[in-house]
Amino acid sequence: MNSKNLLEVTPKAHLLGLRFMVNRYKVSKVSGRSEASEERSTVKCLKDWSTWTMKKAKVITHYGFIPLVIIIGVNSEPKPTLSQLLTPF
Amino acid sequence: MASHVGLVPPTPAPYKDNEPKAAEKIDYLNLPCPIPYEEIHREALMSLKPELFEGMRFDFTKGLNQKFSLSHSVFMGPMEVPSQATETIKIPTAHYEFGANFLDPKLMLFGRILTDGRLNARMKCDLTDNLSLKANAQLTNEPHMSHGMVNFDYKGKDFRTQFQLGNGALFGASYIQSVTPHLSLGSEVFWAGQHRKSGIGLAARYNNDKMVATGQVASTGMVALSYVQKVSEKVSLASDFMYNYMSRDVTASFGYDYILRQCRLRGKIDSNGCTAAFLEERLNMGLNFILSAEIDHWKKDYKFGFGLTVGE
Numbered sequence: 001m002n003s004k005n006l007l008e009v010t011p012k013a014h015l016l017g018l019r020f021m022v023n024r025y026k027v028s029k030v031s032g033r034s035e036a037s038e039e040r041s042t043v044k045c046l047k048d049w050s051t052w053t054m055k056k057a058k059v060i061t062h063y064g065f066i067p068l069v070i071i072i073g074v075n076s077e078p079k080p081t082l083s084q085l086l087t088p089f
Numbered sequence: 090m091a092s093h094v095g096l097v098p099p100t101p102a103p104y105k106d107n108e109p110k111a112a113e114k115i116d117y118l119n120l121p122c123p124i125p126y127e128e129i130h131r132e133a134l135m136s137l138k139p140e141l142f143e144g145m146r147f148d149f150t151k152g153l154n155q156k157f158s159l160s161h162s163v164f165m166g167p168m169e170v171p172s173q174a175t176e177t178i179k180i181p182t183a184h185y186e187f188g189a190n191f192l193d194p195k196l197m198l199f200g201r202i203l204t205d206g207r208l209n210a211r212m213k214c215d216l217t218d219n220l221s222l223k224a225n226a227q228l229t230n231e232p233h234m235s236h237g238m239v240n241f242d243y244k245g246k247d248f249r250t251q252f253q254l255g256n257g258a259l260f261g262a263s264y265i266q267s268v269t270p271h272l273s274l275g276s277e278v279f280w281a282g283q284h285r286k287s288g289i290g291l292a293a294r295y296n297n298d299k300m301v302a303t304g305q306v307a308s309t310g311m312v313a314l315s316y317v318q319k320v321s322e323k324v325s326l327a328s329d330f331m332y333n334y335m336s337r338d339v340t341a342s343f344g345y346d347y348i349l350r351q352c353r354l355r356g357k358i359d360s361n362g363c364t365a366a367f368l369e370e371r372l373n374m375g376l377n378f379i380l381s382a383e384i385d386h387w388k389k390d391y392k393f394g395f396g397l398t399v400g401e
Binding site: 054058061062065066068069070072073074076077078080084085088089 | 149151153154156157158159161187189190191193198199200202206208210226228235237256
């Protein structure tokens with residue numbers, strides 16, 4: 001009986017408005033969560049990928065820098081010979 | 090007749106008066122390019138901070154080419170380990186270092202590797218006439234102890250700018266401009282993500298043929314002033330003052346630099362009670378003998394070193 005009275009008393013527009021708000025809140029919450037999780041996963045993906053490249057670059061530089069300098073030097077003019085590289089004079 | 094003779098001389102005189110005036114007038118559109126921001130204290134650092142060492146050092150540089158050279162270096166001696174106690178802890182170490190250098194007008198590569206796996210690499214590449222790329226890295230086998238930094242330098246007609254990127258989210262930028270033929274002013278800004286620090290700094294440098302005076306202030310609390318006077322071709326005197334207004338740390342030092350035909354002698358005395366001297370003696374073409382001494386009376390730390398450098 002009370003509920004019937006309430007329905008009669010509250011204006012329809014107000015009820016409609018409330019329902020609309022509830023619907024909108026529900027929809028935005030769901031889409032917001034998926035958007036935020038998508039953004040977070042792309043950022044995480046980017047971070048992971050950049051960390052992986054930095055680690056690989058560090059290992060490559062650590063092992064390859066000095067050989068690279070030697071290769072560039074040996075190929076510059078006038079070309080030094082291998083024996084010249086190894087002897088101390 | 091006498092009046093005619095009297096009238097002739099005045100005409101050349103105005104030209105002579107104008108010439109020195111024209112030389113003194115500063116052409117503000119044609120100022121010289123300033124030296125890079127990080128080298129602003131260059132003369133003072135060269136005179137006051139030689140590479141002091143303790144122990145024995147032997148360096149051998151073998152040039153294979155105009156551009157390419159290999160270097161072998163042996164070091165034996167106590168190395169200081171940073172410690173919290175007031176006493177310095179020294180651990181005797183010996184290591185061998187192999188290095189390769191490549192020097193081109195456009196590209197410079199410098200690499201040094203130690204027996205414990207530490208790599209020290211530097212690269213400088215001129216991408217265009219005005220833009221150059223510099224990179225340096227210290228890589229170790231221990232995790233989280235490696236550092237790397239990349240710089241982009243742009244050189245304009247009378248200014249230089251630099252942008253820096255380092256690992257640990259380090260960003261920096263600096264700008265220096267020639268204001269008069271003798272004075273240049275610059276500023277820098279940096280942001281370190283890992284240590285959550287950022288700062289801004291200003292610097293000024295005044296130099297003429299006989300002296301160089303520089304001043305630098307930073308928001309990290311550091312104030313550094315230096316003055317170098319070139320007393321003659323062979324002798325220059327330098328003094329340096331460093332003050333940190335956050336930690337109330339003051340250091341003043343005074344030193345001399347004698348560049349003679351056969352040797353280079355540098356000595357300095359500090360307000361921390363530390364005196365140091367560094368001698369490089371040229372025994373022969375390509376053969377240098379090095380003596381280094383650093384005496385710290387306050388901390389009772391005495392360091393003496395000797396070495397030999399073979400090769401250019």
